[in-house]
Amino acid sequence: MPQSEIDRWAQRLEAGDQDDPTLTLAARLQAERPQLPSTPTEFRNALHEQLRTQYQQYQKEKPSMSKFTRRSMAVAGVLCAAVLLLIVWLLWKPQSVSAAEILARAANLTALQAYEGVIVRGNGQADAYTQWEEHVWFQAPDNLRIEDYSPLFTGSSAPPENLIARSTPTIQISPGHFYLQSLKVSNGVDAWSFDPRSNMALRQDPDEFDALYPSIVFPTYDLTTSPDKVVTSLQMLLDKTRADFRDVKLLGTETVAGRQAYKIEVTPNSDDVTELSAGTHIVLWIDQETYIQLGAEIRGIYDVLLTHSMFASIRVNQPTDASVFTFNPPGSVTVADARPKVNPTSVELSQAWQALAAKVPFKLFVPSEVPAYLKPKSPIAIQGVEQHYSSKNSAVALSILQLAWSDKNVRFLGKPILINGYKAYYWEQFNIHQLNLVRDGTLISMTVRADVTQDDLIKIASSLQEVSKTVTPVP
Amino acid sequence: MPDPDEEQLIRRAQREPQAFLALYERYVDRIYRFAYSHTGNEALAKDVTSATFEKALRNIRRYQWRGVSFGAWLYRIAQNELTQQHRKGRFTTPLAETESSEADVERTVQHQEQHNALQTALAQLSATDQQVIALRFFEELSSTEVAEILQCSRPVLYLRLHRALTRLRNLLENTEINEEIPHATK
Numbered sequence: 001m002p003q004s005e006i007d008r009w010a011q012r013l014e015a016g017d018q019d020d021p022t023l024t025l026a027a028r029l030q031a032e033r034p035q036l037p038s039t040p041t042e043f044r045n046a047l048h049e050q051l052r053t054q055y056q057q058y059q060k061e062k063p064s065m066s067k068f069t070r071r072s073m074a075v076a077g078v079l080c081a082a083v084l085l086l087i088v089w090l091l092w093k094p095q096s097v098s099a100a101e102i103l104a105r106a107a108n109l110t111a112l113q114a115y116e117g118v119i120v121r122g123n124g125q126a127d128a129y130t131q132w133e134e135h136v137w138f139q140a141p142d143n144l145r146i147e148d149y150s151p152l153f154t155g156s157s158a159p160p161e162n163l164i165a166r167s168t169p170t171i172q173i174s175p176g177h178f179y180l181q182s183l184k185v186s187n188g189v190d191a192w193s194f195d196p197r198s199n200m201a202l203r204q205d206p207d208e209f210d211a212l213y214p215s216i217v218f219p220t221y222d223l224t225t226s227p228d229k230v231v232t233s234l235q236m237l238l239d240k241t242r243a244d245f246r247d248v249k250l251l252g253t254e255t256v257a258g259r260q261a262y263k264i265e266v267t268p269n270s271d272d273v274t275e276l277s278a279g280t281h282i283v284l285w286i287d288q289e290t291y292i293q294l295g296a297e298i299r300g301i302y303d304v305l306l307t308h309s310m311f312a313s314i315r316v317n318q319p320t321d322a323s324v325f326t327f328n329p330p331g332s333v334t335v336a337d338a339r340p341k342v343n344p345t346s347v348e349l350s351q352a353w354q355a356l357a358a359k360v361p362f363k364l365f366v367p368s369e370v371p372a373y374l375k376p377k378s379p380i381a382i383q384g385v386e387q388h389y390s391s392k393n394s395a396v397a398l399s400i401l402q403l404a405w406s407d408k409n410v411r412f413l414g415k416p417i418l419i420n421g422y423k424a425y426y427w428e429q430f431n432i433h434q435l436n437l438v439r440d441g442t443l444i445s446m447t448v449r450a451d452v453t454q455d456d457l458i459k460i461a462s463s464l465q466e467v468s469k470t471v472t473p474v475p
Numbered sequence: 476m477p478d479p480d481e482e483q484l485i486r487r488a489q490r491e492p493q494a495f496l497a498l499y500e501r502y503v504d505r506i507y508r509f510a511y512s513h514t515g516n517e518a519l520a521k522d523v524t525s526a527t528f529e530k531a532l533r534n535i536r537r538y539q540w541r542g543v544s545f546g547a548w549l550y551r552i553a554q555n556e557l558t559q560q561h562r563k564g565r566f567t568t569p570l571a572e573t574e575s576s577e578a579d580v581e582r583t584v585q586h587q588e589q590h591n592a593l594q595t596a597l598a599q600l601s602a603t604d605q606q607v608i609a610l611r612f613f614e615e616l617s618s619t620e621v622a623e624i625l626q627c628s629r630p631v632l633y634l635r636l637h638r639a640l641t642r643l644r645n646l647l648e649n650t651e652i653n654e655e656i657p658h659a660t661k
Contacts, residue, residue, distance in 0.1 A: 010633040021644055029612040
């Protein structure tokens with residue numbers, strides 16, 4: 001019988017209707033209910049007395065729990081259950097990490113063996129903002145290839161004749177029709193920089209390959225370098241975040257290069273490093289699965305985009321052909337060997353310095369007191385003038401970069417120190433020590449990757465002497 | 476309909492013996508008759524009644540008024556007690572049997588004071604059907620109270636009642652036909 005009919009039947013039953021055989025039967029049952037014996041009086045009275053006694057005993061033996069106690073226990077029970085649920089939720093919730101934890105994980109990334117990706121970069125201001133692409137390959141421990149596609153050639157129907165790709169004859173063209181502007185390749189043994197416009201290739205020492213990055217810029221903002229440098233700069237950022245009590249917020253998650261990424265905003269305070277100032281903020285995108293940094297942007301006041309760097313595509317931990325990390329310049333290319341001479345004599349060093357001093361439009365300085373275990377290489381001029389000192393295992397231990405410097409508004413990272421009357425800035429992080437000093441229009445940036453102390457570095461800086469015909473560098 | 480004063484009486488009974496005994500006086504006869512109707516045995520009916528009120532006494536402080544008479548709660552306790560007694564084999568009325576055998580019918584009929592066709596047909600119903608009919612039509616309980624005792628919703632109760640009455644009507648018709656046949660042959 002359908003429910004609606006049952007409902008109608010029930011209404012008639014409750015009304016006492018008898019217009020249905022079952023309803024008639026119901027009325028008959030009520031009228032002819034069995035005549036049952038009444039409760040025996042003796043039993044009835046005995047049970048009455050028994051219940052009275054039991055009630056009193058029960059009151060004595062088991063004092064009832066007060067309503068307040070019952071409610072308190074109920075509330076405590078509910079609270080315990082809530083705490084348990086919270087613990088379970090915290091343990092199982094995959095996205096419960098804080099922004100600082102995400103940054104810390106990204107800054108301690110060690111599992112990255114290889115990646116290949118296209119990074120879209122841009123910088124400038126308002127309508128002068130330019131954008132370009134860089135294609136990056138990395139394979140642990142020290143294989144790196146960076147192809148820079150400039151927008152200068154956008155719209156060209158054919159690449160410049162002198163454009164050279166890697167050892168394969170294919171010309172690399174990105175989906176955005178940018179043509180190769182520069183190429184950097186390093187495989188730990190050899191390192192090359194190639195400029196297609198000048199048709200020049202520069203052969204470098206692999207240890208010095210990355211040394212040209214201005215030390216005051218965090219690689220975390222451009223990404224086009226080896227991951228360990230991105231990680232190191234993230235560690236520095238994290239360290240500053242803790243030290244300066246900047247605001248770090250997890251804004252949510254977004255898709256970058258087809259991957260889910262945490263979006264984190266870092267707001268610097270007014271005492272921030274060189275390239276940032278009050279009112280700017282940094283946004284970072286960190287891969288949810290691997291904690292690789294997938295993107296970064298810096299915005300100024302009024303939220304104006306100043307620079308950005310974002311993976312457009314990325315493949316992680318997939319093997320890359322070894323040919324990607326080699327470069328064989330064709331015969332038409334002018335090759336310059338910029339590899340410094342190892343273990344030069346003091347005469348050779350002196351001549352090299354004097355030649356460079358005559359060539360560059362700014363003053364050069366050379367230290368006269370360097371620890372004996374650091375052996376100098378010949379100075380080289382690529383972007384500025386550099387000299388490297390190696391320790392026994394031939395790794396670069398001390399690097400001194402000198403550049404023409406006139407920007408008085410730039411503020412350096414670190415605490416200020418006065419050396420020979422010149423203001424220097426020192427900072428250290430993860431066994432990297434750096435001292436930046438501006439002297440007579442020259443920026444002298446000294447970086448040490450060794451267990452040296454601040455005093456050691458200051459002693460080296462204190463011994464700097466201007467290069468002249470009369471100066472002989474100490475080997 | 477539940478007695479509007481019953482709620483106050485129950486609240487008092489949770490603290491005072493006299494109030495509980497007042498509730499006892501109010502319901503003892505109905506529970507005894509309910510127990511007797513299912514067992515057909517005075518001693519068992521007394522046991523079930525005693526056990527019902529003792530359990531009610533032990534649990535009175537946990538009783539929460541839900542707008543249904545206190546009697547419905549007592550009936551439920553009594554019903555559970557009857558089920559336990561039946562499981563122990565202390566009585567063999569058709570409480571837990573789906574269909575009654577002819578012998579059972581005969582015995583049940585002997586236990587009844589009125590050996591009319593209605594009682595005979597009733598005795599042939601399943602225990603479940605007997606229970607719902609007894610509670611609703613013999614115990615003078617409202618449908619809400621019966622639903623409370625049987626722990627079901629009112630629509631489900633009406634469905635069960637309708638089915639039980641339909642089956643009873645069919646049994647009754649067969650019984651009456653059977654009774655008429657011998658008369659016709661005389």
